[in-house]
Amino acid sequence: MRQSIIHWFRFASPQSFYPLAGRLIPWFWAAAALFAIAGLWISFFVAPTDAQQGEGYRIIFVHVPASWMSMFIYMVMAFWAGLGLALNTRVSAMMAQALAPTGALMAALSLWTGALWGKPMWGAWWVWDARLTSELILLFLFLGFMALQAAIDDPRRADKAGAILALVGVVNIPIIYFSVKWWNTLHQGSTINLNKAPSMAQTMLWGMLLMALAFWMYSIAIALVRVRAIILERERHTEWVKHAVE
Amino acid sequence: MQWNSVGEFFAMGGYAFYVWGSFGACALLMIAEPFLAKRRLSEIRKSLIRERIADELEKQQQTP
Numbered sequence: 307m308r309q310s311i312i313h314w315f316r317f318a319s320p321q322s323f324y325p326l327a328g329r330l331i332p333w334f335w336a337a338a339a340l341f342a343i344a345g346l347w348i349s350f351f352v353a354p355t356d357a358q359q360g361e362g363y364r365i366i367f368v369h370v371p372a373s374w375m376s377m378f379i380y381m382v383m384a385f386w387a388g389l390g391l392a393l394n395t396r397v398s399a400m401m402a403q404a405l406a407p408t409g410a411l412m413a414a415l416s417l418w419t420g421a422l423w424g425k426p427m428w429g430a431w432w433v434w435d436a437r438l439t440s441e442l443i444l445l446f447l448f449l450g451f452m453a454l455q456a457a458i459d460d461p462r463r464a465d466k467a468g469a470i471l472a473l474v475g476v477v478n479i480p481i482i483y484f485s486v487k488w489w490n491t492l493h494q495g496s497t498i499n500l501n502k503a504p505s506m507a508q509t510m511l512w513g514m515l516l517m518a519l520a521f522w523m524y525s526i527a528i529a530l531v532r533v534r535a536i537i538l539e540r541e542r543h544t545e546w547v548k549h550a551v552e
Numbered sequence: 553m554q555w556n557s558v559g560e561f562f563a564m565g566g567y568a569f570y571v572w573g574s575f576g577a578c579a580l581l582m583i584a585e586p587f588l589a590k591r592r593l594s595e596i597r598k599s600l601i602r603e604r605i606a607d608e609l610e611k612q613q614q615t616p
Contacts, residue, residue, distance in 0.1 A: 551604075
């Protein structure tokens with residue numbers, strides 16, 4: 307037991323996390339590619355035409371995964387930032403920093419694909435609806451986190467300030483999630499509900515889940531690539547970094 | 553499969569702009585982001601290698 311704890315804490319040091327991340331990255335890229343191929347195949351060739359929305363509904367296969375990932379990445383980012391704040395572990399703060407750009411990308415994709423879906427179905431690119439507005443706030447939280455960290459020169463202080471921003475912003479996640487229930491919105495309700503059977507065709511559901519897995523694996527791979535760069539940038543004056551690059 | 557021709561597939565039942573605009577934006581950003589992140593990693597690596605070569609040269613000059 308005690309040994310296994312030590313084993314895990316070993317990876318909390320940049321020195322041992324850097325090579326571990328390097329070994330894991332190709333596996334996550336491969337998984338992302340496989341899930342994407344399967345997911346895209348179902349999205350375009352297996353899932354039937356929707357009775358109400360025709361072929362336009364196929365946007366769901368990127369819109370829902372991007373939206374899920376934007377919320378999930380935010381929670382993971384806040385978790386690492388909070389852990390870094392509490393335990394003062396360097397890798398956690400670097401991990402939070404590595405996740406922010408990908409989270410912003412997912413939030414932007416969610417809004418972009420949502421606009422392209424809203425125009426033909428609702429007749430508007432954008433409405434100030436609870437779901438859309440709270441997702442826009444999520445994008446601003448990611449951008450604010452990045453801007454705040456970039457604005458503070460001392461990286462350790464930047465970590466602390468960023469962590470507080472990230473933790474306060476967590477309140478937005480349940481607002482996004484429940485917005486379609488709490489307010490009367492134009493945005494449709496959850497496609498997948500824990501309490502009842504999904505209100506969509508099985509093949510559509512599978513396509514969406516596979517695409518979500520592809521986005522998930524992609525996010526892990528890209529965050530690991532970025533965290534390696536951040537580790538080298540921030541640890542460049544340490545002895546081990548000098549020997550880590552050949 | 554519901555497509556009778558390649559043209560029909562690309563037309564997306566009249567929603568081509570919206571469907572391809574969504575998938576295209578995702579593809580574009582999800583290709584660009586890894587490219588940028590890998591460039592960032594290789595730049596810091598190159599800079600570290602340059603630094604080490606400079607250190608080694610300095611040592612050689614000091615001990616002739």
